Amino acid sequence: xxxxxxxxxxLKWAMTKPATSQYPFTPRQAVTGSRGRLVFTKDNxxxxxxxxxxxxxxxxxxxxxxxxxxxxxxxxxxxGYCVEVCPKKSLAMGTGHDRVAVTRDHEVH
Numbered sequence: 001x002x003x004x005x006x007x008x009x010x011l012k013w014a015m016t017k018p019a020t021s022q023y024p025f026t027p028r029q030a031v032t033g034s035r036g037r038l039v040f041t042k043d044n045x046x047x048x049x050x051x052x053x054x055x056x057x058x059x060x061x062x063x064x065x066x067x068x069x070x071x072x073x074x075x076x077x078x079x080g081y082c083v084e085v086c087p088k089k090s091l092a093m094g095t096g097h098d099r100v101a102v103t104r105d106h107e108v109h
Contacts (some may be wrong), residue, residue, distance in 0.1 A: 036094045038076060038083075044090035045069060051082035051091060 047067055054061040059075035060082060062068070083091045 018066060036078075037073075038078065039068060039092045039094040040071070041090045041092070042069070044088045046090075047089055048087060048088065050085050054081045054085045056081065 047062050047064040047069065049062040049064060052058075052062045055074045056079065057077055057079075059072045061070040061072075063070075078093065080093055083093055
């Protein structure tokens, strides 16, 4: 009897769509209210280094002399502390998700 129940269950699973998404082929939809990634506006930035000091993972590096702002996406945990302390509001949390960071490439602005 258990054999028929298992066969019935296996056929049911074979005929239905998977519960998981088809990630590489179908991009994931952002959930309302979720934090996607850090968005930097270079025009507003005064390179004060406050965001880098507040970052708990040291994902941000600000060079005031060279006017460079660098983020390590593999370290960033999208906590939003840098957004809160930015005096010129040059940082924001975007709702869109970008491609997954798999290498230690730094975004330099």
